[in-house]
Amino acid sequence: MSFINYSSREISCKIVYYGPGLCGKTTNLQYIYAKTNPEAKGKMISLATETDRTLFFDFLPLSLAEIRGFKTRFHLYTVPGQVFYDASRKLILKGVDGVVFVADSQIERMEANLESFDNLRTNLAEQGYDLAKVPFVVQYNKRDLPNVVPVDELRRALNIQGVPEYQAVAPTGVGVFDTLKAVAKLVLTELRKTG
């Protein structure tokens, strides 16, 4: 849930990157971190295993320009994608304002995508959120690999809602900022509605 601070004239929103293990969530944040001006970003925190798998979360604070005299901040989080970290994923989703689902486009990861997508819906519902009402964007990542599922097939499986969707190659940044901008825009638009 966003936090409007009239005293410091700031608004902060929480965006969570969700998706199966190794789909590229952490890589999205690393690219954003690498390409953002020092004055617009804080430290990136990664609570990871020794093999660089996310253990609890990654955290990246961004601060964008002002809207109506309020500094806008986005706190980006990733969840750990590995199936057995479900308890941690539920904690990270608390108070979320917007969700990015990062899909792994490789044929052999299709089942993992579907499982993670169901898991997202279930975990959101447990907190009283309806995925259809949460600002939500889908990213089809790893489009550079040879064995990928065609986009329209991914869409039929993961985006029947017709939310904004982007093809991406996270390590080189293809689609990374488009995805972030789209979700940020939805979050701010939602704020206008509830305001």
Added chain:
Amino acid sequence: MNAQMVMYEDEFNQITQVCERLTREASAKVVFLVDKNGQLIASCGQTENLDTTSLASLTAGNIAATGGLAKLIGEKEFSILFHEGERDNLHITIVGGRVILVVIFDSRSSLGLVRLRVKKAGEELGRIFDGLLKKVEAPGAGSPFAEITDEDIDNLFSE
């Protein structure tokens, strides 16, 4: 979705006063307040070389993880956490069920003193946050974002 978290000038000043007094009376190095989602609300004391944004996010993660542990063993939550370091110690409490009060202190203070002062400050903070919640829920407390335009949003990203 959940109620919006909002902070106003008046309440912010009251909260800062309580935190400043707590810093003094508990001989603490730093006192800060974080909401359960990891957003920093206020901080005082020796914060110059401290990454308070990271601290806020990790504190909330810590509280969330121990809260999860508590539920697993049939507790509601652990309302006090204490981490002892070689030089500095961290004392973490949940205030009013919603915000997290963190005190960093060294050997110039003691756990007993911190506990005592935190208890009193926690009660005061709880009252301030109760009032704040009522104010936010009151009708007519419109958001400044009700009027933002698509252009405002697009401009954010025009690097």
